Amino acid sequence: MRREQRSLAIRRIGGSPAFVAGAAIFLLLAALALFAPWLTSYGPYDMKVTERLNAPSGTHLLGTDEFGRDLLTRLMYGARVSIGVGLVVALLSSLLGLLIGVYAAYYKTLDHVLMRICDGLVAIPGILLAIALMAALGASALNVVIALTIVFTPNIARVVRSSALIVKEQTYIEAMRAQGAGDLRIIWRHIVPNTLSPLLVQASFVFAEAIISEAALSFLGAGVPAPEPSWGNILQASKLVIYKAWWMVVFPGAIIVLSVLSLNLLGDGLRDWLDPRVKGKRT
Amino acid sequence: MLAYVAKRLLSLVPVLFVVTIVLFLIIHVTPGGPAASILGLEASGEEIAELNQELGLDRPIALQYVSWVGKVLRGDLGNSIFMNQSVAQAIREHAGPTLSLAIIAQFIAIALAIPFGIWAAYKRGTAADFTLMGISLLGMAVPGFLLGLFLMLLFGVHLQWLPVAGYKELSAGFWEHVKHLILPGLSLGTIQAALITRMTRSSMLDVLNLNYIKTARSKGLRESGVLLKHAFRNAFLPILTVLGQTFGTLVTGAVVVESIFNIPGLGQLILNSIARRDYSVIQGVVLVATLLYVGINLIIDLLYGAVDPRVRLDRK
Amino acid sequence: MPTPLLAINQLKTHFHTERGKVTAVNGVSFSVKQGEIIGIVGESGCGKSVMSQSIVRLLDHTDDISYEGEVLFDGRDLLRLSPAELRAVRGNDIAIVFQDPQASLNPVYTIGEQIGEVIRLHQGLSKKQARQRTIDMLRLTGIPSPEVRVDDYPHELSGGMQQRAMIAMALSCEPRLLIADEPTTALDVTIQAQILDLIVSLNERLGMGVLFITHDLGVVAEICTGVKVMYLGQIVEETTTERLFESPLHPYTQGLIASIPRLDGDRREKLHVIEGSVPSLANAPKGCGFSTRCPYADGKCRETEPPLRQHRSDHGVKCWHYEAIAEGWREEAAGHGR
Numbered sequence: 001m002r003r004e005q006r007s008l009a010i011r012r013i014g015g016s017p018a019f020v021a022g023a024a025i026f027l028l029l030a031a032l033a034l035f036a037p038w039l040t041s042y043g044p045y046d047m048k049v050t051e052r053l054n055a056p057s058g059t060h061l062l063g064t065d066e067f068g069r070d071l072l073t074r075l076m077y078g079a080r081v082s083i084g085v086g087l088v089v090a091l092l093s094s095l096l097g098l099l100i101g102v103y104a105a106y107y108k109t110l111d112h113v114l115m116r117i118c119d120g121l122v123a124i125p126g127i128l129l130a131i132a133l134m135a136a137l138g139a140s141a142l143n144v145v146i147a148l149t150i151v152f153t154p155n156i157a158r159v160v161r162s163s164a165l166i167v168k169e170q171t172y173i174e175a176m177r178a179q180g181a182g183d184l185r186i187i188w189r190h191i192v193p194n195t196l197s198p199l200l201v202q203a204s205f206v207f208a209e210a211i212i213s214e215a216a217l218s219f220l221g222a223g224v225p226a227p228e229p230s231w232g233n234i235l236q237a238s239k240l241v242i243y244k245a246w247w248m249v250v251f252p253g254a255i256i257v258l259s260v261l262s263l264n265l266l267g268d269g270l271r272d273w274l275d276p277r278v279k280g281k282r283t
Numbered sequence: 284m285l286a287y288v289a290k291r292l293l294s295l296v297p298v299l300f301v302v303t304i305v306l307f308l309i310i311h312v313t314p315g316g317p318a319a320s321i322l323g324l325e326a327s328g329e330e331i332a333e334l335n336q337e338l339g340l341d342r343p344i345a346l347q348y349v350s351w352v353g354k355v356l357r358g359d360l361g362n363s364i365f366m367n368q369s370v371a372q373a374i375r376e377h378a379g380p381t382l383s384l385a386i387i388a389q390f391i392a393i394a395l396a397i398p399f400g401i402w403a404a405y406k407r408g409t410a411a412d413f414t415l416m417g418i419s420l421l422g423m424a425v426p427g428f429l430l431g432l433f434l435m436l437l438f439g440v441h442l443q444w445l446p447v448a449g450y451k452e453l454s455a456g457f458w459e460h461v462k463h464l465i466l467p468g469l470s471l472g473t474i475q476a477a478l479i480t481r482m483t484r485s486s487m488l489d490v491l492n493l494n495y496i497k498t499a500r501s502k503g504l505r506e507s508g509v510l511l512k513h514a515f516r517n518a519f520l521p522i523l524t525v526l527g528q529t530f531g532t533l534v535t536g537a538v539v540v541e542s543i544f545n546i547p548g549l550g551q552l553i554l555n556s557i558a559r560r561d562y563s564v565i566q567g568v569v570l571v572a573t574l575l576y577v578g579i580n581l582i583i584d585l586l587y588g589a590v591d592p593r594v595r596l597d598r599k
Numbered sequence: 600m601p602t603p604l605l606a607i608n609q610l611k612t613h614f615h616t617e618r619g620k621v622t623a624v625n626g627v628s629f630s631v632k633q634g635e636i637i638g639i640v641g642e643s644g645c646g647k648s649v650m651s652q653s654i655v656r657l658l659d660h661t662d663d664i665s666y667e668g669e670v671l672f673d674g675r676d677l678l679r680l681s682p683a684e685l686r687a688v689r690g691n692d693i694a695i696v697f698q699d700p701q702a703s704l705n706p707v708y709t710i711g712e713q714i715g716e717v718i719r720l721h722q723g724l725s726k727k728q729a730r731q732r733t734i735d736m737l738r739l740t741g742i743p744s745p746e747v748r749v750d751d752y753p754h755e756l757s758g759g760m761q762q763r764a765m766i767a768m769a770l771s772c773e774p775r776l777l778i779a780d781e782p783t784t785a786l787d788v789t790i791q792a793q794i795l796d797l798i799v800s801l802n803e804r805l806g807m808g809v810l811f812i813t814h815d816l817g818v819v820a821e822i823c824t825g826v827k828v829m830y831l832g833q834i835v836e837e838t839t840t841e842r843l844f845e846s847p848l849h850p851y852t853q854g855l856i857a858s859i860p861r862l863d864g865d866r867r868e869k870l871h872v873i874e875g876s877v878p879s880l881a882n883a884p885k886g887c888g889f890s891t892r893c894p895y896a897d898g899k900c901r902e903t904e905p906p907l908r909q910h911r912s913d914h915g916v917k918c919w920h921y922e923a924i925a926e927g928w929r930e931e932a933a934g935h936g937r
Contacts, residue, residue: 120301124573125535135557136313212426261424494702502717503689
């Protein structure tokens with residue numbers, strides 16, 4: 001019965017065109033990043049002064065930048081940084097958010113402290129907090145990860161906490177406690193698994209948000225510093241040559257939109273699939 | 284109602300406490316301490332100690348916090364190390380453009396989103412609905428600064444209807460002022476518009492299925508009356524919440540968009556301050572933006588009571 | 600014989616869903632005269648609500664829907680009116696009271712605003728006059744201190760008061776036909792009786808026709824002059840209230856009557872229930888719609904749909920075997936001392 005339901009569920013999500021499209025586009029982008037060295041004959045730092053700001057052509061499919069570097073190559077290597085930062089931020093803030101959310105839901109006193117801290121962090125507009133943190137920590141990819149993790153963790157913690165609270169109130173948890181099950185067992189065996197679906201959905205949105213935020217920070221010069229390529233700092237360079245080299249704006253822009261759109265589609269698909277209301281209709 | 288306001292205000296105390304702690308601490312997480320990073324790598328130990336003393340950074344950290352908060356409560360945000368003026372003064376000078384921009388962006392967002400959202404809900408399941416929802420999904424994936432660049436490319440090179448950079452004070456004339464903010468406002472407002480369109484649509488759909496909508500139709504009202512007077516008024520509450528939340532995003536987004544369109548707002552101020560390591564300015568700008576954000580959400584919360592009579596009475 | 604206020608001829612209501620066409624009302628004909636209270640009875644899902652809402656085409660806005668037949672109101676076919684003409688009928692000539700008053704009143708407007716709206720829309724009164732008329736209507740429906748209540752929001756009233764307000768709203772333009780769609784189902788038993796009394800007394804005073812939709816035969820017995828029993832979107836039996844209880848002909852009607860709890864009956868006697876449940880409209884059985892649940896169904900019933908036949912001039916029934924079944928019912932009833 002369980003297995004039947006699961007295979008039905010898999011077929012359902014497989015049938016959601018939004019989810020499939022999102023997943024396909026995103027996997028393609030990830031593959032471009034991963035296999036960059038084999039897909040392009042240029043290196044990301046190979047400059048050629050004679051080929052500065054060349055328009056897209058047979059030799060440089062997406063054109064070249066102000067140092068004569070191949071834009072497609074820079075975008076593919078940049079994807080490693082941009083998607084990488086997004087992925088690590090999504091993973092770290094999910095992990096931290098899960099711990100904070102679940103323990104806050106389970107222990108009342110801890111709840112007050114942790115949730116007030118989250119309320120405070122959420123009250124500070126996201127990018128501003130990130131900018132302030134970056135100003136203090138200094139520009140580097142690692143610091144972008146730290147800053148964005150601090151920004152996004154409270155959101156995830158809140159989502160996890162609210163679904164953990166619902167599980168905690170169920171009678172069977174009460175019954176387990178009466179039978180002498182320890183807190184640790186109840187939390188990890190029974191509460192955590194029930195918070196994973198909303199966590200997964202939220203994480204996919206944080207992934208997208210983190211990619212946007214990294215791009216914005218790097219665009220402002222407060223993120224990943226040049227010459228290491230990231231989608232954001234390629235755009236930063238493009239701002240100066242916007243009227244001379246449209247491709248410097250259009251292609252990095254398009255790839256950011258594509259990655260964010262695909263992650264949003266993926267998240268929407270996941271949510272429709274995991275939403276208990278939708279589930280209720282199925283059974 | 285009064286008790287509710289009081290309770291709501293009281294709940295802000297811990298939030299603001301955490302906010303001030305975070306912003307206070309940010310200065311202290313700089314590698315080697317703020318004085319070292321202000322003075323740079325070549326600074327000697329004595330120079331650093333001297334600056335620490337000057338800034339009061341040699342005192343116990345709790346004491347520093349208390350005195351900082353004490354000053355903030357009196358409206359003193361400290362002095363800019365670089366600009367030779369108080370932080371409060373600098374913020375006052377740069378707040379105008381940012382607020383103008385945020386308001387115009389919000390206006391654009393609402394003007395687009397609410398009619399589209401209502402229409403999409405009314406036409407749900409049709410091609411019009413799918414098209415609108417597709418566009419809004421795309422809109423949500425285009426960050427403001429990117430849209431700004433695209434618009435700049437489009438208007439700067441091809442269409443030359445609107446200025447693509449710079450800023451004019453309101454004193455230069457209303458249209459002159461607004462004209463310079465249309466493209467930035469559009470860049471900033473589009474994501475919000477996409478978000479609010481979706482929110483309006485789903486909120487309207489929830490309401491349109493309710494019985495009192497059927498009652499309204501059975502009375503012989505026009506569809507426009509049913510939609511606007513009976514459905515939208517009820518669907519408005521969740522939309523209002525989103526408006527409040529997105530205003531925070533707007534102020535944030537303004538920081539990025541300003542840098543594209545060369546608008547001398549808080550964004551410029553904070554970016555310049557990062558380059559100059561002018562930490563008290565960064566601290567001050569973020570604090571003021573946070574207060575603005577928290578304040579707006581408070582007002583929205585209280586507005587709930589005005590829109591929905593049930594909230595007015597039910598909330599303790 | 601006066602011309603009927605409302606004459607429905609062969610009305611069919613089709614929903615066009617993703618899975619194909621579903622016919623919720625399947626060839627219903629009947630009429631309502633001035634001053635008459637006609638009951639429409641059936642279990643939930645029998646199409647009675649859809650039928651009642653089809654009269655003023657309330658479902659047009661939410662569903663992909665089409666109609667066949669005609670709904671003549673005063674000789675005008677409502678199914679062929681333009682939207683503007685239809686709006687002039689709704690709330691003015693024909694008003695509806697729904698099941699759940701709490702959900703049927705808009706929570707963000709006062710009772711007065713909601714009643715005043717319909718009065719001003721159709722009667723062209725000023726705000727002040729409309730308010731006065733609203734207060735009069737609230738008084739008429741028995742709401743205490745209407746001058747105060749007029750400014751209350753729906754959630755400040757009890758369920759019974761809310762339904763009185765709904766009735767006041769429905770009657771505020773003196774409609775000639777009131778459609779009451781299970782108006783008492785969501786209310787307590789004592790409140791139920793009050794609302795029924797109210798509808799009957801207003802019907803006597805104002806003389807409007809009433810179409811009363813209910814699943815409760817007890818309610819029908821109390822207030823209706825004539826009854827139509829519906830099953831799977833069709834009328835299976837129609838007659839006067841008296842005759843329906845005296846000699847029900849259709850096995851479905853008999854089942855409904857037998858399942859009314861009786862205060863004077865033998866307590867040990869098991870309450871009769873009709874076997875099975877209403878089949879979904881999407882796969883309605885071939886032949887007689889009731890054949891899947893009917894104890895008397897035979898091959899003919901499962902093959903061929905019976906017509907609605909006139910047993911007497913005031914009694915129609917849609918069953919092949921009603922004569923034999925009616926005989927059995929009389930014998931059984933005699934045996935039980937009914």
